[in-house]
Amino acid sequence: MLGLKLFHTTKSGMTEVRPHLAEVEADVQGLVEAHMEALLGVTFLASEYSTGPVHGGRIDSLGLDENGSPVIIEYKRGVDSGVINQGLFYLSWLMDHRAEFERLVRDRLGVTAAAQVLWSGPRLICVAGDFTRYDVHAVREHRRSIDLVRYRLFGSDLFGLETVASVSSRLPVSRCVRRQAAGPGGGGQSMALVELAQAVDESLLGLGDGVNCVQRKMYRAYQRLRNFACVCTPQRTKLLVYLKVDPKQVDLVPGFTRDVTGLGHHGTGDLEVQLRTLRDVERVQELFRMSYAAA
Incomplete structure (x- = not known):
């Protein structure tokens, strides 16, 4: 995407639509949460989900993908090397609180969806302005399912996503x-x-x-x-x-x-x-x- 040039055609010629980052991280989060199924194939469950006073954190977004796998989504406006470790920290919490997550699914989507949650491959999706080569290397060394997704805004009404790296922990x-x-x-x-x-x-x-x-x-x-x-x-x-x-x-x-x-x-x-x-x-x-x- 970084090498992609986008142009708006007019009667008088071509005007380049330059890519840019969001003003604040919350803008990216709000956009993805409002259209999560269309953008990521994930059903939205919760925003800023508290992991409790002992753990002391808030998961940006929680969701359930098309196959019933739990999904944690973390956002960064630009480049932030801490996003992967932060997401893995929350992923560990999620694996220790399966019953709590299943209650959330039951409350939002019903008993059938909660009974079909697939715990063999919980996912972490990191959406950020960009990632370093060290980030890409790091996810390939982990045994978790991690997707690094770069975003860009074009003009006032175009939103682009590009998968930078994707690693699965599931059955070979x-x-x-x-x-x-x-x-x-x-x-x-x-x-x-x-x-x-x-x-x-x-x-x-x-x-x-x-x-x-x-x-x-x-x-x-x-x-x-x-x-x-x-x-x-x-x-x-x-x-x-x-x-x-x-x-x-x-x-x-x-x-x-x-x-x-x-x-x-x-x-x-x-x-x-x-x-x-x-x-x-x-x-x-x-x-x-x-x-x-x-x-």
Whole structure:
């Protein structure tokens, strides 16, 4: 983003819209909290959440991501090397206060959401004006799920986010694939479906850096900041993949792609893709790229 130049077109020519930082940190926090789901794929739960008199802190924002993972978001107006350590400090507190967090989820989102909180991969998202190379190195040395996100304001009504680094603490993807291919009942699937699942996995991971895998009981999610693909537990003869692609932008092919907007299904995304052979994995590559670009 720092190398990106943005221009406003007018009848008389082009005017550059120069990037700038917020006046104060609270402006960034307020903007993200008001549009957290659209910007980060996270449901907002609480702002300036007190960790109590003993711990003596306030978490900038608490949320729950698309897969049920708890999320802590910390903000800095500019560059601040302390944001990662501060966030990790709060993340440790969160892991020691799971019941308190689940009560918060229950009060805000209901009993079902609270029962499905995924504690295997709580996340820390740091939103700041910039990060140093030491920050990027530091997150890669940790075993926690951490996203470093750079922001910029353009003019009076444009807001940009750029993922600088993303590290996952979750189950290694190769184990994700083997576990999912075995099915929830452990009965196993055909070798052809296992190979198909592995080919899909390689394709999704190969789209770019910072792709993380989250394993839930009925689906495996691939995400950057947000989910861009969800691969469901293999059925008898096919894999169902849900993508964050607008079905109206796709020429739907019966038996291959389907608009599931408003229909209940596991995972996230409005475009369903049915994969039966390795050739189908080749056919779906452009849709994979579209969904990745939108995440």
